[in-house]
Amino acid sequence: MNASLPAENQRLSRAVLRIDVTDHAGVMSHVVGLFSRRACNVEAILCLPAGDGRHSRIWLQVEDNPRLPAMIRQVEKLIDVQSVARCDAGIFERLSGLAAG
Amino acid sequence: MNETLTGAQITVRLLERQGIRTVAGIPGGAILPIYDALGQSTAIRHVLARHEQGAGFMAQGMARATGETAVCLASSGPGATNLLTAIADAKLDSIPLVAITGQVPQAMIGTDAFQEVDTYGLSIPITKHNFLVSSAEELLEVIPRAFAIAASGRPGPVLVDIPKDVQTQAIEIAGWPEPGKAAPTPAAEPASIAAAAAMIDAAERPILYLGGGVVHSGAAPLAVDLAEKAGLPTVMTLMALGAMPVDHPLSLGMLGMHGARHTNLALDECDLLIAVGARFDDRATGKVAAFCPQAKIIHIDIDPAELDKIKAAHVGIVADVGQALAELLPAVATRARPAWTARIAALQAAFPPALPGCDDPRSHFGLIRAVAACLDRDAVVATDVGQHQMWVAQAYPLRRPRQWLTSGGLGTMGFGVPAAIGAALAEPDRTVVCFTGDGSILMNIQELATAAEESVNLKIVLMDNASLGLVHQQQTLFYGERLFASQFRRTPDFVAVARGFGISAVDLDQAANPCAALIDAISRPGPCLIHASIDVEQKVYPMVPPGAANRDMIGA
Incomplete structure (x- = not known):
């Protein structure tokens, strides 16, 4: 999760994934590790409890490249992942002020 | 209660x-x-x-x-x-x-x-x-x-x-849960099956490409049925060996890095590749861009992440390969394809499989053939990893799914002896033979003690060239013959080691009649180590150099 240089930020196109998971101690490690092991930098992460508390929703901002569809299919195979969807970057744009301070 | x-x-x-x-x-x-x-x-x-x-x-x-x-x-x-x-x-x-x-x-x-x-x-x-x-x-x-x-x-x-x-x-x-078992598999989309059948019927030069998934799903008989009905020459990955008997008229044997030259050349000419439970591993495809360059691709796999991972499929089918083959079988036309069969026969005649020395039990191929001659299709054949593994893959007449146990993806030296013990424990009525090398066996030699303790019916055939043979081969061919760290300056007395573990052992080097010694060792129940020296200069040929296209094989 290295910070990218501003110039690089502009060059790279981004994707935000919304991932619904069953909540337990290892699930973040399963999901995020899948990206890091494939040398794919996770630029932003948000995780919140969802619904009955046995589920969580994770948002990940990653580089959008031709390998991303294959990565998404690998994420979908994780036992604790219920669904993966691409969504707009709005959620991280609204949070970007937190990192500035 | x-x-x-x-x-x-x-x-x-x-x-x-x-x-x-x-x-x-x-x-x-x-x-x-x-x-x-x-x-x-x-x-x-x-x-x-x-x-x-x-x-x-x-x-x-x-x-x-x-x-x-x-x-x-x-x-x-x-x-x-x-x-x-x-x-x-x-x-x-x-x-x-x-x-x-x-x-x-x-x-x-x-x-x-x-x-x-x-x-x-x-x-x-x-x-x-x-x-x-x-x-x-x-x-x-x-x-x-x-x-x-x-x-x-x-x-x-x-x-x-x-x-x-x-x-x-x-x-x-208060109560026990039901035992966990395999979940039902998704059915193939009928439209995809129909599209695949139409492509098979329309193809002039199709090849059926079987992977380990065919063995895992118990689909080998269906794959053979499909090949026979639609007239499909068939290649197998290392993991799929045995899915179609190697002496079946449609079998082209193993493809890829150490496949036969005619097999890789046939793939080079095919216009349709039907991949079933296979994942286009780099050892099978060689340089991917040059793999089956003229072919349309049908890819059937239970794992959706395998489709389009290496090669984009024209028709991708996510299903249990057994179910998909069962649906495909009635949908395809019966065809003989004489022109394609003749072309493949011509390739086979021009590039016959080279198994030099296969009549001499003191050569690597001859030893493998002599062991096979002592056994039938009920035997289980395990290997370790290295030159011996590839030679056995090339030369052993595998005829039954699950007959062949080998470490394919990870290529783990040390796999052979303990995996063979496991097979012998699970199927005590079968003879289990484990081909190994002097490098591999030392990586889990301690399990000879387990083999002795459990008296498993295991015959270990140790092909000893006092070197890490595949490393030796690559250094010879691709690193200017600069041999380094690939030759053992001192090797154990493996016969004495085996006996020390409580296992009977025979040294074919010392046997006046190696075939008779082999038959005697294999027919005696219980664990036995059979030691045979082989020539360190022997290479696994043919070979696709790392990174090259399969058509550019060297040797043999």
């Missing part, structure tokens, strides 16, 4: 309810409660390995020979880390395994306790799924789920890490 049981007793009872009858492992402090409960089980036989990696490969041998999920056990810390290679090997070859490890008590997790390691974290990338169990109650859900996950869809290894306090926690059991 409610019973009060400990987590350890629950674990053992759940294994019994899964139908597990043999487990391999090594005890240690953090798994002693489970071993205490296991010792009371009359249903489960525990085989004591001499290294946890050996236990992991024994479980793999059981699973590969039978297709059923198998179990290995290890303690925390070094016990768990020693298992990891065998688990990673199972992941890459899609072998259903449940590994159970002891862990330090929950209160001590994260304190650098004695023999504590983050087994859960270490096993994430090499398992299909893993669990760290936090209560005895949870075992009732986790253990059946572990078996269900291991066997469902594309099979794979599952690790269950159980802290010692969970093993000793006693709870009241």
Whole structure:
């Protein structure tokens, strides 16, 4: 999760994934590790409890490249992942002020 | 009636309810409660390995020979880390395994306790799924789920890490969960089956490309039926050998890096490639851009992540390959394809498979053929990893799915002997032969003690060239003959070593009649080591140089 240089930020196109998971101690490690092991930098992460508390929703901002569809299919195979969807970057744009301070 | 049981007793009872009858492992402090409960089980036989990696490969041998999920056990810390290679090997070859490890008590997790390691974290990338169990109650859900996950869809290894306090926690059991089993598989889309059938009917030069998934799904007979009905010449990956008998008229044998030249050249000319349970591994495809360059591709696999991973498919079918083949079979036309068959026959005539010395039992190919002549299709053939593995893949007449046990994806030296022990434990009526090399056998030689203790019907054929043969070969061919760290300056007396472990042994080098010595050694029940020196200068040919296209093979 290295910070990218501003110039690089502009060059790279981004994707935000919304991932619904069953909540337990290892699930973040399963999901995020899948990206890091494939040398794919996770630029932003948000995780919140969802619904009955046995589920969580994770948002990940990653580089959008031709390998991303294959990565998404690998994420979908994780036992604790219920669904993966691409969504707009709005959620991280609204949070970007937190990192500035 | 409610019973009060400990987590350890629950674990053992759940294994019994899964139908597990043999487990391999090594005890240690953090798994002693489970071993205490296991010792009371009359249903489960525990085989004591001499290294946890050996236990992991024994479980793999059981699973590969039978297709059923198998179990290995290890303690925390070094016990768990020693298992990891065998688990990673199972992941890459899609072998259903449940590994159970002891862990330090929950209160001590994260304190650098004695023999504590983050087994859960270490096993994430090499398992299909893993669990760290936090209560005895949870075992009732986790253990059946572990078996269900291991066997469902594309099979794979599952690790269950159980802290010692969970093993000793006693709870009241009101009822038992159903044993975990493979989930039903999704059906293929009828439109895709129809599209695939139309492509097969329209093709002039099709090739059927079978992978390990065909063996895993029990679909080998259906694949042979499809090949025969639609007139499809058939290639197999290393993992699929045996799916179609090698002497079947449509069999082109193994493709790829060490496949026959005519096989790779036929692929180069095909206009349709029907990939079934295969993943376009780099050892099979060579340079991907040049693999089957003129072909349309039908790809059938149970794992959606395999489609379009390496090669984009014109028709991709996500389904159990057995179900998909059963649907495809009535949909395709009966065809003979005389022009394509004649072209393949011409390629075979121009580039006949080269097995030099196959009549001389003192040569590498001759030894393999002489061993095969002592056995029938009921035998199980395991290998280690290296030159001997490729020679056996090229020369052994494999005729039955699950006859062939080899470490394909991970290529783990040390796989052979313990995997062969596992196969012999699971199928005691079969003769198991393990081809190995002098490099590989030393990586799990301690399991000779297990083989002796269990009196398994295992014949180890040690092809000794006093070197790391494939490294020697690559250094000779691609590194200017600068041989470094690939030759053993001193080698053990393997016959004496085997006898020291309590296993009978024969040295074919000293035998006046090597064939007679071989027949004598193989026909005697129980474990036996057969030592044979081979020429270090022999290469595995033909060979696709690393990174080259399959059409550009060298040698033979």
